[in-house]
Amino acid sequence: VGFVLGIILSALTNNFADLIQDTFLIRERITAVQYTIWSLSAFSGLAMLLPVLMINERTFAIGRPSHIPLIPAIKNTFRNGNFKYYLISDFAYYTALSIISSGLLFFVTVLLGLPESDGGKFMGVMVLTSLLFYPLINWGAKKYGKKPFVLMAFAVLCLIFAAIYFLGKMPFAPDRAASSRPLAGESPASVRVSAPMRWPKARVRPARSPCQNGILPGTPVAGVTRTLSRVI
Structure with a gap:
């Protein structure tokens, strides 16, 4: 599900840029696109933190050091x-x-x-x-x-x-x-x-x-x- 939503959200960059440009009355198109990319990057970083903070690997796997x-x-x-x-x-x-x-x-x-x-x-x-x-x-x-x-x-x-x-x-x-x-x-x-x-x-x-x-x-x-x- 996350993979699917991530692809769709990343593909909607120009749509989000249109929304930001119209909402905040930004003149430069490139500025709206930059704000969109920064926002999506921040959201992606927060999304990647969720499994790191919420999943306990010891519950699902047994870690053993590799000898090879x-x-x-x-x-x-x-x-x-x-x-x-x-x-x-x-x-x-x-x-x-x-x-x-x-x-x-x-x-x-x-x-x-x-x-x-x-x-x-x-x-x-x-x-x-x-x-x-x-x-x-x-x-x-x-x-x-x-x-x-x-x-x-x-x-x-x-x-x-x-x-x-x-x-x-x-x-x-x-x-x-x-x-x-x-x-x-x-x-x-x-x-x-x-x-x-x-x-x-x-x-x-x-x-x-x-x-x-x-x-x-x-x-x-x-x-x-x-x-x-x-x-x-």
Whole structure:
């Protein structure tokens, strides 16, 4: 829930800037944007303090010092060929997705000629739409397997991203064209996020790599990367 709200709030930066500029009668647009970013940064810092202050880790985990040095542990992890393939594919996917998602404001303002405040609305639609597909994907991944769903999602995303070239050239209103892109794009994106997360829970076993324990190391890292890309 926090991840979803964070993406939506960060995407609404221009909308908040409009509100601040109109409410406090600020002349300079850049000043209103700066106030908005400062406010969101302060709110984000307070939100990050909540788990630090309120969660007692000893209740949910047992801490034990590691006897394996850092460098040998990393080397041992990368000896797993499957982990290397996963890491490369996950890095490539989220790099491409972040580049295109970060260009949403360009698509809205330049290609479609819409106000920049509409970018936050479309981002909110994308995120909320992706949530609707999670139950269906969890059911389908269990019945048909995760790999077919992920491959299908990649193929659909390629077609959707290629269609960005035609934004502003389609024979219907720009706002309708912009609305169709997030609705279509987040359905396969939700497949890519939720299907791999249906791994079994991790079990503590010594001298085994993260992938062998059922943990997806790329998932939290990719989530942070994607969140930062939205904010930047």
